[in-house]
């Protein structure tokens with residue numbers, strides 16, 4: 001089973017500021033859509049609300065699974081889970097060969113590092129001020145298996161690199 005984190009982080013590991021993402025990189029958004037479309041996506045309640053604020057709806061063509069401690073939380077067309085482990089079980093319930101994506105934000109990523117075996121990082125080549133960060137990627141745990149550069153251009157203020165990491169050891173988590 002593949003449990004994948006997907007994230008974009010600056011050189012100083014910033015991923016968010018004031019409830020949203022502090023850059024606009026259209027090709028990275030396309031990459032995110034291409035990777036995650038058709039798959040379950042797991043997100044923290046705060047990330048979910050920032051997506052709805054931006055799009056006016058949950059992410060289309062994906063099963064949206066929201067993690068919250070609020071037992072009465074409701075959102076149309078979404079699954080609600082009371083822990084990340086429960087969210088992963090929901091994601092696997094129809095197809096255990098499925099790739100599931102954990103799409104943030106910061107609190108959820110911190111917990112997901114122990115529970116994931118793939119990590120798709122878009123490293124944004126800039127130092128950005130922010131209030132939410134991604135954890136350090138431990139080279140003892142994660143090995144890089146692929147990378148592709150994207151230059152800055154008129155639509156992209158910063159250059160960035162898509163980097164794929166794979167966990168070196170087996171996951172201990174089983175569903």
Ligand SMILES: NC(=O)c1ccc[n+]([C@@H]2O[C@H](COP(=O)([O-])OP(=O)(O)OC[C@H]3O[C@@H](n4cnc5c(N)ncnc54)[C@H](OP(=O)(O)O)[C@@H]3O)[C@@H](O)[C@H]2O)c1
Nearest residue numbers: 008016019020021044045046047068069104105106107108
């Ligand atoms: N750059 C990127 O790739 C990227 C991607 C995603 C998000 N972001 C950014 O990240 C920021 C949001 O991240 P965040 O850390 O503030 O919030 P978050 O991780 O999106 O959501 C936190 C919430 O998730 C719930 N939660 C967390 N752990 C839980 C657990 N173990 N069990 C049950 N519920 C749990 C809680 O919801 P309740 O309070 O409802 O209980 C908590 O308040 C935004 O700025 C967003 O734009 C960036």
